[in-house]
Amino acid sequence: MKTKAINAAEFFAGIGLVRTALEPLGVRVVWANDIKRAKFDAYYANYPDAEDHFKVDDICDINGQSLPSGIELATSSFPCIDLSHAGNRLGLVGKQSGMFWQFARVIKELPNKPRVVLLENVYGFATSHGGRDLTDALQCLNDLGYSLDVLAIDARHFVPQSRPRMFIIGIIKEELPKNAHVGVPEVSDVRPAWVTKIHEAHHENINMHYLDLPDLPDGPTNLSAVVEHNVPSGAWWDEQRVKAFVDSLSDVQKARFESLRVADALSCRTAYRRTRQGVSMWELRRDAIAGCLRTTGGGSSKQALVELGGGREPRIRWMTPREYANLMGARDYKLVAGTPNQQLFGFGDAVVVDVVRWIGEHYLIPVLRPDNEPGDE
Known part of the structure; x- marks a missing residue:
């Protein structure tokens, strides 16, 4: 029996590694967006159907009414430059990371909000402006009808790259699964102490929840599996x-x-x-x-x-670009579009496939398809 596909919108899609991660799990991207043509070219080279649904445009010019109906999942890897400790720390008032507000605006404009949203950014999001930026973002998503969970995962558990990222998962309040908990979660590898403090600080004023998750794998300890040995x-x-x-x-x-x-x-x-x-x-x-x-x-x-x-x-x-692809968990990604520097840029600005797939397997799919709803793929 086939499981009904999960229609998704991929905001700040970049070169498409969120799709690479989630498509094998039954997620079907029906709309994607990025402002950079070079990223679309790489995305299109790997997913030719993107020609029909990928919008190369500034998100500020996108209206939620223009998106297709029936979107159950929205993903957003919005720019990190204003939140990163290596950046300018302007936070959500910055021109780049401030695109979070445009993502929220588009979600608000949708006739039917996605059942689940998944946001990804750097750990610096948690401390930007003394934590005020994160509080404002959580409150905004809460006002849109979502109960929220926060995870912290370093990609080194999956690939030989240290790449710590935080994830915010929002579920429509009325659709929280029965196994969702309220209150403050215990410290774990996906919710270290600083994440549990976020729950502790906000769960009484903002709808927060958490799900039980398995331990993360140990991950590789060297580069042997990603290095190219036949370079010129x-x-x-x-x-x-x-x-x-x-x-x-x-x-x-x-x-x-x-x-x-x-x-x-x-x-x-x-x-x-x-x-x-x-x-x-x-x-x-x-x-x-x-x-x-x-x-x-x-x-x-x-x-x-x-x-x-x-x-x-x-x-x-x-x-090399292939080594970058391997480090991002995208071993089969076709490197046929753009210059080598554009390829390096695309991977440096992307999500790690294995991390997002793990979140998909252990969180998104159990929430969106708890009983493997039958239907068309």
Whole structure:
């Protein structure tokens, strides 16, 4: 028996990794939006039907009345630049992260609100303007009729990348499942202490709930499963550039580099640039996974791969778009649209497929299809 498909709207869709995560679970994207044409091109290359439902437009110019009817799930990975600790911290008054209010406006304009909304952003959302921005967002969603839950998940539980993100899940108040709890949840790996404090601070004034969730998996501890081993030899930096890399390291970083260089085993590490006291320096990660992928544009945004040990000379190169795709859980994603930098940008601005799929399997689908409602796919 087939299960009735869940019609979804994908706000700030980017290159479509929310769809990549949820489509195998029975979610059918019937409307998507992003302002950047390059992201649509990548999305379309992987999902040709996007030509019929993907709107390349500023969300400020979108009216909820124009969306198709019957949307049960709305996802929103709205811009993080004004909320991130690496950004300007303007919060929800910022031009980019302030697009949250436009998402809420469109939801309000829909004749029938989605039964569930899923929002994703950086941990900095919780502390922006002393927590006031998050409070305002929760209150706004509450006023739209949603009871709310907050999760915090680092993608390192699924892929070799440290990528901590918070998720807000809203369920229409009248449709809360019977197994939903009210009050303050216990501390767990998906709800660390700072998340339970959010519930504690708001559950008496805002409709909040939580569902019991399984523990997160341990996740990989190295980059072996994501590294490309057949890159062109010209991708590796020349001797002069490698020397410049080493010369830029601090004493602590040089000691780490040297320890790995003389080790019997070959290892891969990621490195990124940091500006310390006005000087650009390279830093090697302590662990063997990648740092958080970011949109390309300078500073620490672009990561390098460093091979050390095993009796070989050190080798360094930029990480490739395919490696970025692998780190985002998008191993089968077609890299046929855009320039390499546009591809890196698209993945740096996306969600990790495995994380969203885990949320889908353990939260969204049980809420939206608790009894596997039969119907057409």
